Amino acid sequence: MIHSILSPRYRGHKPAYRRLTLGLIALIAGIALAALLRSPASAQTPRPQAGGDTTIYSRTSRAFEQPAPNLDASWAERHAAGDLAFEAAFVTAPARVNPGLGPLFNGTGCAGCHIKNGRGLLEKGQRVLRVSQLQPSHSTASDAAATLEPYAPEAESPGGNAVSVPGIGTQLQEQGVYGHAPEAVVQITWTEQSGTYEDGTTYSLRSPQIQLLRLDGAPLAEDIAISSRIPQPVFGAGLLEAVPEADVVQRADPSDRDGDGVSGRPNRVWNVVEQRPTLGRFGWKANTPTLLQQSAAAYVNDMGVTNPLFPDADGQMDIDMDTLEAAETYVQTIAVPARTLMDDPQAQRGERLFSTANCTACHVAELRTGAHKIPALANQTIHPYTDLLLHDLGPGLADGRPDFEATGQEWRTPPLWGVGLTQTVLPFSGFLHDGRARTLEEAILWHGGEAELAKETFRAMATDDRAALIRFLRSL
Template structure:
């Protein structure tokens, strides 16, 4: 129609002029259509965007390292500065650049544990071993009513109700600078067990076993409770920080009132800035309230680098607040990789099976962010597949170590966005809190407690249905 109108309007005029006008209109129409297809509104109505407007379309080994594409100039600069802080490797003092390592530590840089912003491995220099002292006559996790332990408010802050091990604290440091012995030597072995799917197919699971030795080779007391952790992915963390507290707490059902077998609840943890208990969001047991404190705790616990939130006894720090806030800004502004294969019938079938097994009761597909200091994170519809709540996953995954209001058998629901890229980013990376699961299938098969019914639904599925559900997870 446009062409016929132009032919009438420009009849008898220079044909090159008419072709030029037609070309410009076609170009404008193409630009407008391209803008529509790329606009957040179009994307949200036709394709669920994993990170809302922070989503990037990358399925490469660098997928977790991209800045959110909707950052303004100020926060793009802060992201770049934070990237440098995240990559910075610390050395022993005195030194002209990045002094302050140790004297005891596990790693030398944030990026040295969170490989390409993804997971780390259960290896020395990347893993974290949380420890606590089992008190005389203290009941084991199986003896506690629902595994719950009382929250010790200021007495044990910021470590919560996990009693520190004399001479070690609540986290083991496996390395020391020159002249300093590590707190312990760690021997790792693997225990294996076997099982079968409902169709008779065999599988094998493994779990890590640790022996702790003093530097002189003598064993540490058996009264020490050990919980091993691998570093978690850090992309999308700013969006999770921006989810309103009311929305998280509103999903809790500690008494299982709806009788669906799922009774998630929030953790309440110590905020070292506000000096009061607040909602926990981050860490395997939701034991950290925000990304500033998480960054500060990682500096001091993992690298021995003191900072404004965790200074020395006399108030000295190895880094200043600007460096700490730069590291915070970096993890707040990393993009989330988009899903793939959304038109694949097997992926669509797997997504339906995932929901039918009630996996989405904990791995909630869609959340909405609220106010945040970073405009790019505000009012985003996101698809992280988490409720940020604690759930009892049964004795097979229990570590027996409380963490504020989290019991030894409770874990925060980990986000599943990007899980399909885990081993693309880091080959041989494992799943679950200690990396024990070599595959997504193994990760599901370890679930128990509140997730027992969902696990059994998966275990007894037909072979093709199991494959479809795993294909869906790999598309995330």
């Protein structure tokens, strides 16, 4: 029997009520501060708002957890209900509240991976490891998927070109409920490599080396591509969903017609609801088209919780559409933290250097949203610093694993809004797809491929210029 986490019993949960109260207080405070900043005294110098009217004025460790301040009463109520869905922790069935965990899983709830709605760590319970066979020989994706145990459903969509690993599928589940062993044991070792800036300053870059082991400690086959990924921040996602597809596609330049060395292109992925390929927007390789599908895939892949988009083999579901749509609404309606240091001369110089280095060819500063079912997201001028396109970032960051039209060296440009708050929200969290970069400097220095020239421009900068560019990034 499906038990919705939005039942009256759950709504009465006191910690959730306190979170709702704090959210409403933050909403009121944000509106008041927004009104102050838009008063006649400040109207002479209009400031670009990171999330348009969804912008919240907070630089605290809770900056990624606030509701968009321009939500009407109806959508604010839906946001609060979605907050409960996002915070819910699942348990094994049967249970009176939130049954459906497992039998194989990585985490027990959305908030357990996306810490305070920000990044996660490359740690068990948060990380995701996507896998596929490198040389499938006579087997096919459907043949390999058929060898999986029936208790391990996955969100597999037609058109995917990552061949399932027998016994694992395309995503590793590292934990199992009582009586079910995890699919493999993950062993991570870190390697360091050194480099030198043009001015003689040295630096060190680290990267994770991952090996999958059987439960007895023996290594799995070596012909498996492994892509380790940390959870991404979820705030502002509704705005990215609202950017018209035509605006995204028109920025693509797959043959590099303008000769700047940057040739982004869209990923086309299977849309489960529409039953056709559509533009991919979400995930490290833009392999998911909508936030509804992103949420549904996370439920089944990360928690083992089946749902209307990805039911089990018998068509049964652990959660209903109301719960799934509540989680979708929550991530659609989270506020975007405002940029700071707008009048700081060093940050202003860093912004100019960021543009001079052609970082803005991929990290596009300004986009415009179009129509959306949530009025607060429609027709907003936003500053996410992404083009939502795939770019070849070279062998240094390659995972060797295809994902629909994305190659093993391509990654979607991650938004940079809020990047300066990353380690305020979660100390010691890292950057890039697998969290390897401990600092923003390291993240830049790992860039290659289409971003090689931009990386080299940064590496050749004087110390003061590098500091200015990083100060700009920390202001976002």
